[in-house]
Amino acid sequence: MFPKPKPVLVPNTYAYESEPMVKATGFREYDARWLFGKEINLMGIQALGMGLGALITELGVKQEVVTGHDFRGYSASIKYALISGLQAAGCRVHDIGLAMTPMAYFAQFELDVPCVAMVTASHNDNGWTGVKMGANRPLTFGPDEMTRLKEIVLNAEFKNKAGGSYQFHENFPARYIADLTRRPKLKRKLKAVVACGNGTAGAFAPQVMEAIGCEVVPLDTELDHTFPKYNPNPEDMEMLHAIRDAVLKHKADVGLGFDGDGDRCGVVDNTGEEIFADKVGVMLARDMSAIHKDAQFVVDVKSTGLFVTDPVLQKQGAKIDYWKTGHSYMKRRTHEMGALAGFEKSGHFFFNRPYGRGYDDGLVSAIAVCDMLDRAPAKSMADLKNALPKTWSSPTMSPHCADEAKYGVVDSVVKHFEGLQKRGEKVAGQKIRDLVTVNGVRVTVEDGSWGLVRASSNKPELVVVVESPVAEQRMRDMFEAMDSVLRTHPEVGEYNQKI
Structure with missing residues (x-):
């Protein structure tokens, strides 16, 4: 026993x-x-x-x-x-x-x-x-x-x-690497910074990217479980800034950053500017829906509103479903809907055939980014990013909140905004246009600016994301509106990073 x-x-x-x-x-x-x-x-x-x-x-x-x-x-x-x-x-x-x-x-x-x-x-x-x-x-x-x-x-x-x-x-690992690289090489010569934060991906990512035809600039690819430089997380600005510096130093076409277990990929463009993963998702959705008619995509509630407002995606007939954040939720939804791909702001991307087998793999994502650039030989990563309608987006911001308290806090925040909407009261100076409560609460106001509060699924934290299609100040207004509600709850602590 x-x-x-x-x-x-x-x-x-x-x-x-x-x-x-x-x-x-x-x-x-x-x-x-x-x-x-x-x-x-x-x-x-x-x-x-x-x-x-x-x-x-x-x-x-x-x-x-x-x-x-x-x-x-x-x-x-x-x-x-x-x-x-x-x-x-x-x-x-x-x-x-x-x-x-x-x-x-x-x-x-x-x-x-x-x-x-x-x-x-x-x-x-x-x-x-x-x-x-x-x-x-x-x-x-x-x-x-x-x-x-x-x-x-x-x-x-x-x-x-x-x-x-x-x-x-x-x-x-040789069988896995062979599976990823059994494909035509890129026609375009791409120089890529491959950053692994001394995590597990360092043993595999450089050789995979080299095998598909990239000139690889390795960054912190030596395995070191003390993580001496920064935590291998391509959502953290410290890692993104290290990739930026390497891209600029080596005049690379793209920077690719992998998290500690290699199922996520972060992207930095050729000018050194980080592209948050949801915007990368929009770019990939544009590329894929140009090839596959009426393509279905699943995106998480933390992601940009561009998935539904982008005129290129609309013209190409792309269909969008917003769903719960979390790799298991997104994987399941993408599978059940038979979607071509699922995109999560954290960098978990889920590609069904012909691109993948439905699970999240940072190297499959990186290869998809390189293929997108290969299909646009006259354009840089920055060109593709700048072709998107302009929005001002925050990184994922996570204030501490104990696991025992975080779901209760989020329930209270949801009820608060539901009450404001029912009474016709304003958030950040405007009436609420839409509330999505499938996973926490996503509050969208009249000008399209929005803010999200949800409980982290894997750490004692909350998650806050804001975006505006109007101006940086409107993004900051939405953050103040969301944060002011959180500050009424003493259980909510300091942020890991803020705008």
């Missing part, structure tokens, strides 16, 4: 080394994230593996699981604790070793394995760990599966079964 996990254990004690610790808040909407050592221990990870194996059985899926780990100093030990739990539950485990998250998704198809459990904290700071899971490729778990997994683990509803086994797939 495996012991029932405890929510808190003190490190460096007999209990900590003898019992599983699993904090309940680590089970998030569509994956799992904990501070390793403070919120979960290795026996807790083992319990997670046993619980995942039990859930796979419940779902009626064959008990075979692909697993891999990202480049952090503790990820391999976490993976092996997870594997021991999966094996105890009777699972056959296919280990692909050090990998990017999309490599694990690819392995589900390449090895014909139904389930995945990728050990990664994605772009979270060092100290965090987590697991991205799925049992129906190319999809990953949503709230229903995560809620049931939480119940199984915290209540120790484990089912030890014989038959668990392990197979290590040697040199698996």
Whole structure:
């Protein structure tokens, strides 16, 4: 009998080394994230593996699981604790070793394995760990599966079964790289800065981009799990500014930045200006809908309003569906609608055939950007960006808010703006034109300026994004309007970055 996990254990004690610790808040909407050592221990990870194996059985899926780990100093030990739990539950485990998250998704198809459990904290700071899971490729778990997994683990509803086994797939990255690069080379000679923040993508991204025909300028591609320069997150301005400096120094055509587990890509143009991922999505949607008639796209609620107002997309018959933020939500919606692609402001892009297999892969996104430039040989990345209607957009801004409090705060903010709309009151000096409450609240006023507040799905934070098609000051007005409501809640702390 495996012991029932405890929510808190003190490190460096007999209990900590003898019992599983699993904090309940680590089970998030569509994956799992904990501070390793403070919120979960290795026996807790083992319990997670046993619980995942039990859930796979419940779902009626064959008990075979692909697993891999990202480049952090503790990820391999976490993976092996997870594997021991999966094996105890009777699972056959296919280990692909050090990998990017999309490599694990690819392995589900390449090895014909139904389930995945990728050990990664994605772009979270060092100290965090987590697991991205799925049992129906190319999809990953949503709230229903995560809620049931939480119940199984915290209540120790484990089912030890014989038959668990392990197979290590040697040199698996070569198969992934071959799959991406088995294609015609670019006709246009592109010089690309490839930035990896010393994260996992550094082992793979430069050779993939070189193989498709790019002249690669590597930036922080050496693997170093201390992340000495900056956290590998292409939404953070520190990483984007480092890419900018390299683009300008080397006179590159484009800068491509990858997050810690390689499922997202950030873009900097040839003038050194960062292009937020939602605008990159609009550019790619223009390119793809010119080739594919009446193309359907899914975009998240954090994304620019240009997806519905851009005259080029309208002329080309592109159809747009705004949906919940989060890689699992977006992946599922893109799959269910049979959309050509899904675009998320964070940089998670989901390409269905002929571009991809439906999962998020930063290298597939980077290749799509290069192909777009290849199809426009007379235009630079800045030309393509400047051809979009002008809007003023903020980066993603995240004020601290405890996991236990953030959903209650967002519910209150939603009710506040619903009340303003009902009473006909103004926000930032204008009446509310539209409210979208599929994921937090997105408030659009009469001139098209909008602001979003939602709860982060994977960190103790809220998410705030604002945009205006009118002027920078109107963008700032919307931020003040959203922030003033948040400041009425003492649970909301400081921002990680602000406009």
